[in-house]
Every structure is written in C-alpha cells, then in structure tokens.
Amino acid sequence: MPRSIILGISQRRTFRRLVENSRERLYRMAFAWTHDPHLADDLVQQALYKALNNYKQLKDYGAAEAWLFRILSNCLKDHYRAKRDTICSDDVVIADNVTPEHRTEEQQLVQKVRGAVRSLPLAQRQVVTLVDLEGFTYTAVAEILEVPVGTVMSRLCRGRKALKDRLIDVGAATEPNRSAQLKRVK
Amino acid sequence: MNKDEHFSEEQLNAFVDGELDPEEKSRVYNQSAHTPQLDQRLCQQRKLKELVQHAYNDVPPAKRPGGSGFRRSSPFGRALVAGILITLGAALGYLAHAPTSPVAVPAARAPLVELPENYLLHVTSGDPEQMKAALEHARYLLESADEGEFRQVEIVANERGLDLLRRDVTPFALEIRALQENNVVFYACARSIQRLEEQGVKVALVPDTRQDYTALDRVVMRMRDGWKYEKI
Numbered sequence: 001m002p003r004s005i006i007l008g009i010s011q012r013r014t015f016r017r018l019v020e021n022s023r024e025r026l027y028r029m030a031f032a033w034t035h036d037p038h039l040a041d042d043l044v045q046q047a048l049y050k051a052l053n054n055y056k057q058l059k060d061y062g063a064a065e066a067w068l069f070r071i072l073s074n075c076l077k078d079h080y081r082a083k084r085d086t087i088c089s090d091d092v093v094i095a096d097n098v099t100p101e102h103r104t105e106e107q108q109l110v111q112k113v114r115g116a117v118r119s120l121p122l123a124q125r126q127v128v129t130l131v132d133l134e135g136f137t138y139t140a141v142a143e144i145l146e147v148p149v150g151t152v153m154s155r156l157c158r159g160r161k162a163l164k165d166r167l168i169d170v171g172a173a174t175e176p177n178r179s180a181q182l183k184r185v186k
Numbered sequence: 187m188n189k190d191e192h193f194s195e196e197q198l199n200a201f202v203d204g205e206l207d208p209e210e211k212s213r214v215y216n217q218s219a220h221t222p223q224l225d226q227r228l229c230q231q232r233k234l235k236e237l238v239q240h241a242y243n244d245v246p247p248a249k250r251p252g253g254s255g256f257r258r259s260s261p262f263g264r265a266l267v268a269g270i271l272i273t274l275g276a277a278l279g280y281l282a283h284a285p286t287s288p289v290a291v292p293a294a295r296a297p298l299v300e301l302p303e304n305y306l307l308h309v310t311s312g313d314p315e316q317m318k319a320a321l322e323h324a325r326y327l328l329e330s331a332d333e334g335e336f337r338q339v340e341i342v343a344n345e346r347g348l349d350l351l352r353r354d355v356t357p358f359a360l361e362i363r364a365l366q367e368n369n370v371v372f373y374a375c376a377r378s379i380q381r382l383e384e385q386g387v388k389v390a391l392v393p394d395t396r397q398d399y400t401a402l403d404r405v406v407m408r409m410r411d412g413w414k415y416e417k418i
Contacts (some may be wrong), residue, residue: 031245041248042377045402052405053417113241131203132238138205157195163234 022068023048025134029069032129033076035118043079047072063143066136070144073126116166124159127152193217193224202231303331304338306408308401308417312346314357320350320418321361324370340408341365344375344401347418348382353390362392375401 026047030040050071058067117125123145130141138156142149193214200206201214218225305327309320324339331337341350349355351374356362362372372392377400379389391397398404409415 027248028242028245032242037246037248038381040245042381045377045400048402049405049417109237110241113237117238117241128238129242132235133242138200138203153196153199156199160199160231160234161195163238164230167234167237168230 022065026068026072029129029133030072030076032117032133033122033126035114039079043072043075046075046078050075063140065134066140066143069130069134069136070146073144076122113167116163119166120159120162124155124162127155128159128163131156193227198227198231201228202235304408304411304413305340306405306413306415307339307341308405308415309341309343309347309350310345310401311418312349316418317347317350317356317358318361321358321365323416323418324365325368328365328368328370338369338371338413339365340371340373340404340413342373342375342398342401342404344378348374348378348389351391351395353392356392359392366394371396373398373401373404375404377401 023044026044027040030043031037034040034043047068051068054071058064117128120128126145127141130136130144131138136144138149138152141152145152197206197210197214201211206214214224214228218228305324307320307324309317311317320341324341327339328337343350350358351362351372353359366372372395374391374395374397376397379391379397382389398407405415
C-alpha cells in the first residue's frame, strides 16, 4: 500500500515542519561537534539522504526530531569509522588551534567558548551541545546517542565541569563589575 | 559548612536543564534563597549553559564549491529547505516503492499510473557492478518508455560513485557516451570533486558531464519537479 495512504495528513505536515526546521539546526549541531564547516555540511547531507530514504522506519512522529539527530550522530560515527581511527570516536578531542589574531571582545568570547567545547571528548561534547543548543531532554539525548540516561548525566556532568574550569573566568574578564558576572549574557 | 552540600553537580545540572521533578525543584529553590553558595553555583551553571548557546548562535556557513555557502537566511538555504519540503510531499508516497539497492526490476513495482515518468538515478557506490547496473537501468528506462513519450533520465554521482564519471577511472566511458547520445544527462557532485582534490587527486570528468553543487541539490530539485528518484 502506498505510504501516502498510510500516513495521515497531520503526520505529513508534522514531518514537513520537522524537515523545514531541521537542516540549519542539524548543521549547527554538526558544526558544534566537529568545528569543521565542510565536514558539518557533509554530515548533514548524509543525514538528510538517510532520512529521505529511510523515514519509513520512523514509527513515532513525536520522536521525529530525536530520530533526525540520531541519524546525524550515526553519520559522524560512520565518518570516524571510515577514517579508521585507532581511538574510540567517543574520545575524539579536536585540537584547539585558534590563531591568536586580534578579535573583538565578542569574538574572543565566542572563540574561547568554542575552544573549550572543542577540547571536550566527543562523547561529552555531543551531550553538552544536544542539551544546551537543542534543549533535548536527557531521555531524548540517550535515545539519540543510544546510551543509558545515567551515562548522559555523567557525561554532561564531566563536560560541564571541564567547561567551567576553562570558562568560568571568561565572563568576569569581559565584565568589570564582579557582581554582574552572574547576570544573563543576553 | 555549606548548606548546599546535599546537592550534587548532577542535581544542579538537572535543575538548570528543567529535569528535576517539582518537589525536588522546590527544594533547590528554597535552599538557594537562603544559601548564597548554592545560589552562586546555580548561577554559574546557568551562565555556562548560556555561554555555550551564545557561542553557537551564528556558526560559519559551509563553503560550497563554486558558490557561496548557505547561511541561516540565505536564498540557497531557503530554496533547499523549500525543495525538501515539496520533495517530501511528492516523495512520501513514492519512496516506499523506490529500491535502495541494487536496481530493482521496474515491472515488479506497484502500478505507477499517477507518477511522473522522468527518472533521476543516484550512484554512490564505487562498485563497478553497481555502476553497470545503473547504466543498464537507465537504458532500460529509455527503451521501456511508451511510443511517443519523451522520458528524461539523469544520473547523478557522488562519493565513491564519482568514479563512474572520472575519465581516467571509469570502465564505462563508451556506455556513458552511448547514453548521452540518447539524451541521458550525467551530473557529478562538485562537493565530492572538491573533496578529492583536497586530497591531492586531480579529477577529470568524462566529456559532457555537468556539475551541481552537491548531489543532494540535484536530487531535491528533480524530486521537486516530480521526477522519480532511485538510489543505486
């Protein structure tokens, strides 16, 4: 039976909205994982190919977003496998090779934070960015990365602790008033 | 002694991420109101979260070969998203029938009465058998068109499948030429070419091969046009 009959109209609308919003978000996430625009774009394209070809596997449209990010995560795993990394991809740390060129205070802050995120092992980097950038619940992150929720929590804890060690003075350095340190950035 | 010693880092993470149940959340709120240390820890957690969000508000665009990269609001990005949207609408019903590997016998499919008759074949494999299957399938599609029907067929290649269109690599130059003479158009993924050239590989394509930014762009455009898509 054609799938167009199987799928209800509302489901198709939901899937359309999902895809409408997904590419940019997937790209942002892929960039946060890899810090490489080329690779991020490739991963997103691979993920969209797979989504287009395999969405019949999507049983629960309520979990469609997590499903897309899970495909993206698997594309990244495949990438590291294809490169035949001798280390576990979960431990991949990207070198912080930001050049010390002159930047505005805003750019410095952004680069400092990205440098800190980039220095995290991939497993922690993925959890931190999925939670902070996409606002996924711990349960959703566990489904995306195919790990237990407890693992998500411990990775998040370790990742944030590492970030805190590197970043907690960043805000203070850019704000003369110590009391303003804890105010929202935006 | 800190009064917030009962709250672990994991609990505070769960608090700022909205993962605590209401009862525990209230407990953290109440205690933070009377415990500056706890309040400061919570503020630091929130600040950290917001710093990460701030750092990725604007990410650098992907640099596309032969053109500018897409940004959040670029016309290309919007067009691509729109293309995918329309594509999905058209493809939802069709993709259920589309074979993913290797080429299926068209006669075995469900009736195609309501579907368009133009085809885009997508080659991603460097396996010569798969390439040969794609070329034979293209020829079959041309030959099986009804009399008087002008059926268009395109073949787009990327990743390892790009070898099909590399002049010094393909074992099928003659077959490709023959199909081109029958109006089959071949497209190479410019991104895949760029990737190879970045690895020091000089890429020369068989004559009359065209390029698109990426294979996905071609797929999306043709599916938006109502073409049938088959991944080999």
